[in-house]
Amino acid sequence: MAKTLALRSLRAYIDYTLDKRATLTALFRGVVDACDADPYLLRAAKYHGEQVERKCPVCKKLELVELRYTFGDQLGQFSGRIKSPQELTAMESEFGEFSVYVVEVCRGCSWNHLCSTFILGDGTTRKPPRKVRTLEDE
Numbered sequence: 001m002a003k004t005l006a007l008r009s010l011r012a013y014i015d016y017t018l019d020k021r022a023t024l025t026a027l028f029r030g031v032v033d034a035c036d037a038d039p040y041l042l043r044a045a046k047y048h049g050e051q052v053e054r055k056c057p058v059c060k061k062l063e064l065v066e067l068r069y070t071f072g073d074q075l076g077q078f079s080g081r082i083k084s085p086q087e088l089t090a091m092e093s094e095f096g097e098f099s100v101y102v103v104e105v106c107r108g109c110s111w112n113h114l115c116s117t118f119i120l121g122d123g124t125t126r127k128p129p130r131k132v133r134t135l136e137d138e
Helices: 017-029 039-048 071-077 087-089
Strands: 011-017 062-072 100-107 111-120
Touching: 017 111, 039 062, 039 100, 062 087, 071 111
Parallel strands: none
Antiparallel strands: 011 111, 062 100, 100 111
């Protein structure tokens, strides 16, 4: 992760570094095209991405950012949203269990790759938050 977080409830951590290496090897051999980020992912990276200290492994520019997507039944309508490290720390005690997917995206060359996944939460089962009604629902 970009900055080391003090996440007390972090568990089931999976690091995809070996998969990233294999993808980069295939990319440099011309077997795959991995610089194909979806326009929505690029837009999310532009407005919500957190800058990281490392360079893009493809174009070598310092335009690499990380996004942290959160998913879980207990998140209700808020599942699938991007959260900052500070928000994840707060969510640890607010929800029983949810998954976090860390994706790196280069805003320069459209490289994107799943970096890691993990589970957070205090383990207490809760109901999802009430759905907030909007004008679109009516």
